[in-house]
Amino acid sequence: MGQDVRELLWGDAARPPRGRPAGLSREQIVAEAIAIADAEGLQKVSMKRVAERLDCGVMSLYRHVDGKEQLVALMHDTAIGPAPDLSADRGWREAVAEWARATRAYFLAHPWALPLVTEDRPVGPNEVSWLDQGLGALESTRLSGAERLAAVMVVNGFVRGGVQPEVQESYAGAQWFDFMADPRARERFPNTSALFADGSMSYETPELSFEFGLQVVLDGLERRIGDAA
Amino acid sequence: MGQDVRELLWGDAARPPRGRPAGLSREQIVAEAIAIADAEGLQKVSMKRVAERLDCGVMSLYRHVDGKEQLVALMHDTAIGPAPDLSADRGWREAVAEWARATRAYFLAHPWALPLVTEDRPVGPNEVSWLDQGLGALESTRLSGAERLAAVMVVNGFVRGGVQPEVQESYAGAQWFDFMADPRARERFPNTSALFADGSMSYETPELSFEFGLQVVLDGLERRIGDAA
DNA sequence: GCTAATTAGCGTAGACTATACGCTAAATCG
DNA sequence: CGATTTAGCGTATAGTCTACGCTAATTAGC
Numbered sequence: 001m002g003q004d005v006r007e008l009l010w011g012d013a014a015r016p017p018r019g020r021p022a023g024l025s026r027e028q029i030v031a032e033a034i035a036i037a038d039a040e041g042l043q044k045v046s047m048k049r050v051a052e053r054l055d056c057g058v059m060s061l062y063r064h065v066d067g068k069e070q071l072v073a074l075m076h077d078t079a080i081g082p083a084p085d086l087s088a089d090r091g092w093r094e095a096v097a098e099w100a101r102a103t104r105a106y107f108l109a110h111p112w113a114l115p116l117v118t119e120d121r122p123v124g125p126n127e128v129s130w131l132d133q134g135l136g137a138l139e140s141t142r143l144s145g146a147e148r149l150a151a152v153m154v155v156n157g158f159v160r161g162g163v164q165p166e167v168q169e170s171y172a173g174a175q176w177f178d179f180m181a182d183p184r185a186r187e188r189f190p191n192t193s194a195l196f197a198d199g200s201m202s203y204e205t206p207e208l209s210f211e212f213g214l215q216v217v218l219d220g221l222e223r224r225i226g227d228a229a
Numbered sequence: 230m231g232q233d234v235r236e237l238l239w240g241d242a243a244r245p246p247r248g249r250p251a252g253l254s255r256e257q258i259v260a261e262a263i264a265i266a267d268a269e270g271l272q273k274v275s276m277k278r279v280a281e282r283l284d285c286g287v288m289s290l291y292r293h294v295d296g297k298e299q300l301v302a303l304m305h306d307t308a309i310g311p312a313p314d315l316s317a318d319r320g321w322r323e324a325v326a327e328w329a330r331a332t333r334a335y336f337l338a339h340p341w342a343l344p345l346v347t348e349d350r351p352v353g354p355n356e357v358s359w360l361d362q363g364l365g366a367l368e369s370t371r372l373s374g375a376e377r378l379a380a381v382m383v384v385n386g387f388v389r390g391g392v393q394p395e396v397q398e399s400y401a402g403a404q405w406f407d408f409m410a411d412p413r414a415r416e417r418f419p420n421t422s423a424l425f426a427d428g429s430m431s432y433e434t435p436e437l438s439f440e441f442g443l444q445v446v447l448d449g450l451e452r453r454i455g456d457a458a
Numbered sequence: 459g460c461t462a463a464t465t466a467g468c469g470t471a472g473a474c475t476a477t478a479c480g481c482t483a484a485a486t487c488g
Numbered sequence: 489c490g491a492t493t494t495a496g497c498g499t500a501t502a503g504t505c506t507a508c509g510c511t512a513a514t515t516a517g518c
Contacts, residue, residue: 010413019494020484047476057497059477064495068476118347118389120397123404128418135420145429148420150438153390154445160347161386162379168349175352184239189357191364191377200374209379212453216383220449224441248465249513276505286468288506293466297505 008125024056026064030074034110037075042112045072072116077124079110083133092225093218095137096155100214103130103159111167114160141225151221158217166206176201237354253285255293259303263339266304271341274301301345306353308339312362321454322447324366325384329443332359332388340396343389370454380450387446395435405430 007014032053036045047068051058065071084102086095107114134152143151165171179185180196195201203209236243261282265274276297280287294300313331315324336343363381372380394400408414409425424430432438 010411016494018486018492020486020496022495024495046474048474051497059479059498060496062477063497115344115347115349118344118393120344120399122399123408125408128408128421132418132421135424139420145424145427146438147441149424149429150391150441151445153394153438154387154442157386157388157390158383159386160390161382164347165382170349170351179352179354179357182239189361191368192357192361195364195374195378198374200378209375209382212376212379213383216380216449216453217446218449219452220445220447223448223452224445247463247515249467249515251466253466275503277503280468288469288508289467291506292468 022064024054024060024064026074027078028054029061029064030071030078033071033075034079037112038110042072042116045075047071070122073122073124076113076116076121077126079113080106080126080130082126083130086133086137092138092140093222096134096151096218096221097214099130099134099137100155100159100217103156104163104210107160107163107167114164114167117160143225147224151224154221155217158213162206162210162213165203171203251293253283253289253293255303256307257283258290258293259300259307262300262304263308266341267339271301271345274304276300299351302351302353305342305345305350306355308342309335309355309359311355312359315362315366321367321369322451325363325380325447325450326443328359328363328366329384329388329446332385333392333439336389336392336396343393343396346389372454376453380453383450384446387442391435391439391442394432400432 029050033045033050036049036053047058047061050071051061054061061071065074084098086098088095090098131152134155135148138148138151141148176196179189180193185193192201258279262274262279265278265282276287276290279300280290283290290300294303313327315327317324319327360381363384364377367377367380370377405425408418409422414422421430
């Protein structure tokens with residue numbers, strides 16, 4: 001029931017008019033799974049929990065979804081949705097910046113997706129549309145295909161890395177305090193403890209850090225691109 | 230037995246001379262877990278498998294490790310090891326480049342660590358040393374503390390993002406082919422399908438993509454830093 | 459050397475997972 | 489009215505992690 005990439009991609013649903021009509025739908029299942037993940041985290045998403053929410057038997061889910069792996073992949077592709085349209089004529093720099101900000105907004109809205117995208121997993125059509133828009137943002141430049149791809153991955157990697165401390169307890173939390181509390185930390189981790197001491201690690205203004213990093217990346221791209229479009 | 234950060238950080242093992250002596254050690258357990266992950270992937274690492282390799286009962290592991298979560302955290306911190314010493318006087322640019330290349334080498338050697346580092350998890354002392362060295366590489370610059378931190382995270386994010394397609398089947402694999410095989414792909418994902426058509430997505434020369442991205446990031450940093458040290 | 463204290467090893471059991479199989483119910487087609 | 493097709497789902501199986509409590513091995517103090 002639906003590992004067919006074609007159906008997932010192009011929406012050739014083609015509901016067969018024979019047989020018992022479905023009460024459940026894949027969309028409902030995925031939506032409920034996303035709701036659980038948003039509220040309680042990805043690891044609280046189990047087939048049982050999803051079935052309870054939909055008031056159906058656990059095995060009924062498998063009529064609409066191949067298994068948990070596919071369900072999780074669908075969660076991501078559904079939650080991220082189609083990429084924003086960047087075809088406006090603002091020039092590549094602002095287009096890439098918008099792409100980066102939109103990506104960041106997604107991970108802030110659905111923090112559970114962050115570890116997910118690093119996993120080896122099937123890619124969905126919406127995610128492809130994001131890649132496509134990212135590449136499109138660089139269309140006006142004279143970068144080669146491989147360079148454009150590399151550029152999108154630089155931006156994407158930067159966004160993910162920057163969002164992580166915003167989204168996860170451990171980074172901003174008491175963890176650093178434990179490390180830096182020991183007096184020997186000054187000797188062993190001098191740079192980190194200095195940063196910690198002056199409050200630079202508190203992540204109180206994540207937007208500023210993000211914009212700083214973004215401008216760094218864009219500056220680097222601009223130098224490689226040469227001219228602005 | 231040992232969620233004590235202190236012991237983990239500073240090696241204050243302080244084996245108590247009373248009681249039955251230990252036949253197992255945390256180091257052995259972690260080493261065996263790493264061996265499994267290297268050979269078969271992280272998800273093949275179970276307490277049972279580790280115990281089998283060590284020829285001991287499953288619950289014996291819990292005398293040396295708090296639980297699976299801590300074990301996995303220890304795997305990463307042990308596998309990555311202490312950061313390379315970058316205190317040579319090559320200037321910040323080459324120091325950051327070395328840091329990035331070393332980070333990439335780690336993920337290539339232990340691909341299972343890639344999804345791991347994106348998870349919300351306890352950070353270990355070796356990982357802190359990497360952060361510290363990364364910050365140290367930028368010591369000669371006039372960047373503020375927060376900016377240095379942001380810079381390290383840009384580089385780190387870039388490395389992770391760039392390594393992912395090198396390490397995972399799905400990215401270089403038949404997945405893209407499925408998407409791009411359909412004639413409608415040209416219309417819906419024009420930029421991606423163009424890249425796919427001319428072979429730019431085959432990831433045949435990952436080093437080149439990596440170096441391209443790295444230079445982009447370094448150029449961006451250089452512009453923010455102004456002078457080279 | 460004996461006893462108490464301390465620690466390591468680990469078997470059992472419980473509470474979770476995901477999912478393969480096969481049955482039953484509900485719909486349409488001929 | 490069958491025959492066919494599909495949906496819903498109960499049961500059972502094979503995993504997972506780990507809390508608890510017992511036994512064994514060692515040392516400290518007497």
